Amino acid sequence: MSVLLRAQGISRAFGGVQALNECNLEVEKNSITGLIGPNGSGKTTLFNVMTGYVTPDAGTVSFEGVDITNHRPDAVFARGIGRTFQLTRIFARISVLENMLIATQHEESWLRGLTRSKSTTSEVNTAMEWLNFVGIARLADLPAGALSYGQRKLLELAYVLVADPDVVLLDEPAGGVNLTLINEIAEKIRTLHKDGKTFLIVEHNMEFVMSLCDSVTVMHQGKNLVSGSPADVRHNPLVLDAYLGGGDDEAPDSGSLHG
Amino acid sequence: MIRSKQLWWTLALAAFAIFPLVVTNPSDTTIAFFALLYMACATSWNMFSGYSGYIALGSGVFYGSGAYTMALISVHAHMAPGAAMFWLVPLGGVVATLIAIPVGWAALRVRRHTFVVITIAVFFVFQNMAINFGFTGGTAGLALPFITWDSSYYNIPFYYVALAVVIFATVLSVSVRRSRFGLQLLAIRDDEDRALGLGVKVGAVKRTGFAMSAFTIGMCGALYAMFVGQIYPQFVFDPMFDISIALMAFLGGLGTLTGPLLGALLLEAGQQYLTVTYSNGSLYLILFGALFLVVIMFMPQGVVVYFRDRVTKRADRERAVLAENEAALDLEKAH
Numbered sequence: 001m002s003v004l005l006r007a008q009g010i011s012r013a014f015g016g017v018q019a020l021n022e023c024n025l026e027v028e029k030n031s032i033t034g035l036i037g038p039n040g041s042g043k044t045t046l047f048n049v050m051t052g053y054v055t056p057d058a059g060t061v062s063f064e065g066v067d068i069t070n071h072r073p074d075a076v077f078a079r080g081i082g083r084t085f086q087l088t089r090i091f092a093r094i095s096v097l098e099n100m101l102i103a104t105q106h107e108e109s110w111l112r113g114l115t116r117s118k119s120t121t122s123e124v125n126t127a128m129e130w131l132n133f134v135g136i137a138r139l140a141d142l143p144a145g146a147l148s149y150g151q152r153k154l155l156e157l158a159y160v161l162v163a164d165p166d167v168v169l170l171d172e173p174a175g176g177v178n179l180t181l182i183n184e185i186a187e188k189i190r191t192l193h194k195d196g197k198t199f200l201i202v203e204h205n206m207e208f209v210m211s212l213c214d215s216v217t218v219m220h221q222g223k224n225l226v227s228g229s230p231a232d233v234r235h236n237p238l239v240l241d242a243y244l245g246g247g248d249d250e251a252p253d254s255g256s257l258h259g
Numbered sequence: 260m261i262r263s264k265q266l267w268w269t270l271a272l273a274a275f276a277i278f279p280l281v282v283t284n285p286s287d288t289t290i291a292f293f294a295l296l297y298m299a300c301a302t303s304w305n306m307f308s309g310y311s312g313y314i315a316l317g318s319g320v321f322y323g324s325g326a327y328t329m330a331l332i333s334v335h336a337h338m339a340p341g342a343a344m345f346w347l348v349p350l351g352g353v354v355a356t357l358i359a360i361p362v363g364w365a366a367l368r369v370r371r372h373t374f375v376v377i378t379i380a381v382f383f384v385f386q387n388m389a390i391n392f393g394f395t396g397g398t399a400g401l402a403l404p405f406i407t408w409d410s411s412y413y414n415i416p417f418y419y420v421a422l423a424v425v426i427f428a429t430v431l432s433v434s435v436r437r438s439r440f441g442l443q444l445l446a447i448r449d450d451e452d453r454a455l456g457l458g459v460k461v462g463a464v465k466r467t468g469f470a471m472s473a474f475t476i477g478m479c480g481a482l483y484a485m486f487v488g489q490i491y492p493q494f495v496f497d498p499m500f501d502i503s504i505a506l507m508a509f510l511g512g513l514g515t516l517t518g519p520l521l522g523a524l525l526l527e528a529g530q531q532y533l534t535v536t537y538s539n540g541s542l543y544l545i546l547f548g549a550l551f552l553v554v555i556m557f558m559p560q561g562v563v564v565y566f567r568d569r570v571t572k573r574a575d576r577e578r579a580v581l582a583e584n585e586a587a588l589d590l591e592k593a594h
Contacts, residue, residue: 118437
């Protein structure tokens with residue numbers, strides 16, 4: 001297996017807060033990699049750095065061996081890295097189908113957009129296939145703002161997938177959705193993974209992460225703490241310390257909390 | 260539905276085409292001419308601001324630039340007064356677009372309220388330049404070659420050229436709405452950062468839309484200058500113009516096609532009528548203010564969207580589809 005997406009020595013401060021502190025992350029090709037850690041450990045910031053929304057103070061991001069640090073989000077997306085947001089972000093006042101069409105043809109020059117129609121038949125068909133895949137095809141003509149929170153999550157997943165990215169970064173795909181839908185989303189991810197897609201998933205739902213991921217990286221205070229298989233990570237004392245303990249500077253006897 | 264839509268457009272166009280033949284009173288055709296001018300401007304403004312959500316309140320820059328283009332060239336080229344001057348109308352659009360490129364480049368670096376403020380600031384910079392530069396004639400303005408057409412005939416050519424500009428603006432707006440570029444503008448309105456993350460080159464798209472919308476407004480400014488024959492900086496660079504075309508689009512329906520057309524037709528004709536009938540130049544401001552409040556409070560999406568949704572019972576239909584989908588999903592679970 002080769003590394004598809006790599007973040008090396010990423011640091012980023014917001015004012016006095018060191019959100020990321022020489023953080024490293026590797027996503028193997030055709031893996032489902034989980035990224036977990038307590039609130040404020042820098043997971044979303046790392047996502048933002050890797051997708052071009054935040055420029056790092058130090059460190060590099062590379063994709064398929066090519067340096068993409070400081071690339072803008074549209075360029076990152078065009079390279080084949082798609083992402084979703086923790087709080088879903090859809091285009092509320094255009095139809096569900098039009099939402100899907102935004103992401104297609106992302107490589108073409110913007111000038112071409114002036115003269116071409118907003119969709120071709122094949123683009124609409126592809127978009128409908130993906131809507132069908134996530135189960136909201138019959139909502140295609142509704143304004144996306146009419147969708148429920150869960151349906152928005154599905155739409156966001158679908159419109160990232162329609163552009164056929166090599167790797168998909170999911171920021172809390174199971175956050176705030178009901179159990180049935182969580183299982184459904186996990187099932188979709190497994191199907192896509194079988195077809196060769198790579199995933200990087202930030203998630204607080206441990207059951208979701210542990211059952212889905214091949215490899216898990218734990219972050220703590222802006223650093224990658226541990227990486228390994230779900231089973232290894234689950235029993236790693238450092239991880240338990242990060243979640244339950246107060247941090248690195250705590251007195252050693254706090255270890256007795258989780259014997 | 261499509262057929263009846265086409266029928267309505269054809270009927271409306273026919274009505275506009277025969278209007279000056281039926282109503283021949285020059286004071287009425289003057290009102291009609293100004294209504295058309297504002298219909299074109301509001302449609303063009305809406306094509307950028309309505310679609311992208313970037314509310315520009317400095318479009319007077321382009322109107323004024325178009326007007327000065329017409330005035331300066333016709334004066335300095337010693338053009339014979341007459342129909343040949345109409346050829347300068349598109350040139351007014353070109354100059355306005357050339358000005359819009361650097362203005363857009365600067366103003367579109369910021370968003371929302373800051374953008375609005377920047378456009379207003381740029382507007383006043385231009386107004387002051389027109390007042391203070393020598394070549395613009397300062398506050399005395401510029402007198403264009405005097406067209407000596409008979410008063411019963413004078414308005415008619417202007418009316419039809421204005422109608423052609425309205426058709427141009429409408430067709431352009433429709434093509435933009437149907438293009439991928441238009442879809443990208445709508446995506447920018449709803450969530451610019453998300454659009455960027457889906458590969459939309461938001462900077463280029465915004466700047467292009469901004470420059471495109473300046474073209475028609477510049478043409479209207481040129482046509483206005485030719486029509487009135489004498490321009491003053493405070494009338495062609497008029498802050499009320501900026502607010503009016505935005506208000507017209509809001510009233511009719513921001514981001515819709517018919518909204519700005521209808522809004523401009525009602526408001527501009529209403530304003531001209533009130534001003535002429537009551538010879539009170541500011542009565543309309545009070546009425547429009549009240550009207551604007553009512554629209555924003557009770558139909559914030561505009562008159563067109565409000566009534567269309569009533570007629571098509573859109574909300575009910577959407578609820579039905581959503582409920583049906585939920586039911587279908589539950590059924591899948593059960594199996």
